[in-house]
Amino acid sequence: MARLERLVNLISALLEANKPLSREEIQRRVPGYAQDAEAFRRAFERDKASLREMGLPVSTELLDPNYPEEGSGYLITKNDYALPDIGLNRDEMDALALAASVVRLQHADEVTHHALAKLGAGLRNTDERAHAVELVNDDRLATLFAARSALAPVTFCYRKKTRTVHVHRLSCRGGHWYVHGFEIGANDQRTFRLDRIESALTVGEQNGYVPPTEHDNRWLPTWEMGDAPAVEARVRVDREFVAVAQRQTEASPVNVDEHGNGEFLFRVVNEDAFGSFVLSFLEHAEILSPEPMRTRFVARVQSALEHHTAGAL
């Protein structure tokens, strides 16, 4: 109880302050801190960390900008702290609560309910089985979202390269989360799968880039991801599998012959991934063009056949 009381008083003091409070002032004005300097320092650091972890905007500022040698103090700016009126009406709040009862983001029940509580939406009474759909979660989502909100570049290691990215969007597809954005080193749009990020995320200064425009909202299939220049490939798919191909690629055939067989056009950057995709249809799909890609595909199948036939001996 004592710590909770101290935290409430600390937040009150920081919110009420209209200029930064020095540590000495905090120790004086907030009950519950020890007199001993070291004990106070430890307790205050712990409290500050707790508040920041909760997402409260405790800012550190110079006590007097004209006299930086005086050191820094702390405050919470009410405008930065308070939830603005989002303008949600009763129906909209109910719709959000209903959404949260139907879709569950793994391990995020408490967090989502707390968000609804902040917005003033009541919770719907649900039994466990009413969650028809479960979404996988990822620890890094919140950091990436915060970076996007703040327009702060993010740096991380991916496929053994360090990359700095302007986060534009986050998406979840087939149970994996992806971050889409502009990679500075590559000078191009890139997509990264979150569970393949090989290092911790480093978030830079806010307002480091302009917000994305509603440009490339298209989903990138595996064969469109990579560094190579793009090549257009034409594939014929047998009638019974045209719908399957449409489903998997979100593309429609550019033409359909009198038997119902379809021809698709694809933008190929990663030929290996594309070949694997075509292979998945076995004899029911065929690369028509470009000729070199068609030839290389035949060689790939031939080589695999030889490898696995040899292995049988």
Place this chain on the structure above:
Amino acid sequence: MARPSPEKQLERLLVMVPWIMQHDGPSVDEVCARFAISESELASTLELLFLCGLYPFTPDALIEAEIVDDHVYIRSADQFNAPPRLNANEAIGLLATATAALRLDGNETNPVLQSAVNKLTSALGVQPSVTEIEVKPDLDHMLGLLQSAVSDHRTITTEYYSYGRNALGRRRLDPHAIFQADGRWYLLAFDADRAAFRTFRLDRMMNVEMTEATFVPRDDMPDEAAFSASKMFPCVRLRIALSARWVLEQYPTESVESSDDGSLEVTFRVSEPTWLHRLLLRLGDQATVLEGDHDVSSTASAILARYR
């Protein structure tokens, strides 16, 4: 029951106090129901608030919190007249669920929920499409339909593209649950024709139709996370190069052993030879069969025949 941590209690308090102040004397029952706390927890929170306030903690600087006639009143707490903003966890949690729910409605739009998402993203300073649960257009509709079927216990029929047999077939199923695993959406359903639960990939289901029939949900539903091929099917043991590790993520395996050179020895149950042939052709020399039937020649010939 263990008391929540001071941080958790604080989080709750920062939302509860503004709400109580905004609602000007809500009933104790209302507060307890809304914030899922007991009356005694509410009482001790108010007691605590009574001790809080601003320096110098003279009576005028203290928070007033009391229960009168079963109604809760809080005054002199202007610093808490609004809840905190959504933090990043809360924002992404809510946006992800709302966006996914928008997809569930398939072809029908949900203007109220969309409007809520637009207002929320606007307040967060991001575009409405910042978070996308990318479900392919047909899957949107199917997810919604299957969700209804699961909730209402309605039998469905569907065409199912059997990856193993590289063929389509029509099935009649009792849907029990929808989940994600191995990077895919799955339906767990009872197949009456086969008198067994089966797992189906949503992206291989087509022309899903709800029937008039309803079913009684079975209580012998298997653990969703542990679906595995029948033990009757033969095994194939492969050596897989490090570069083909993704195979483990994609397909359920019987066993996996690592070797010193980084390659893996993986055993699969194979219910359909075509599935194995497809995998072997795709992996090429990244895989070698150590044990088991694996004659890919007819499958490969059929493919090569198209290129003559």
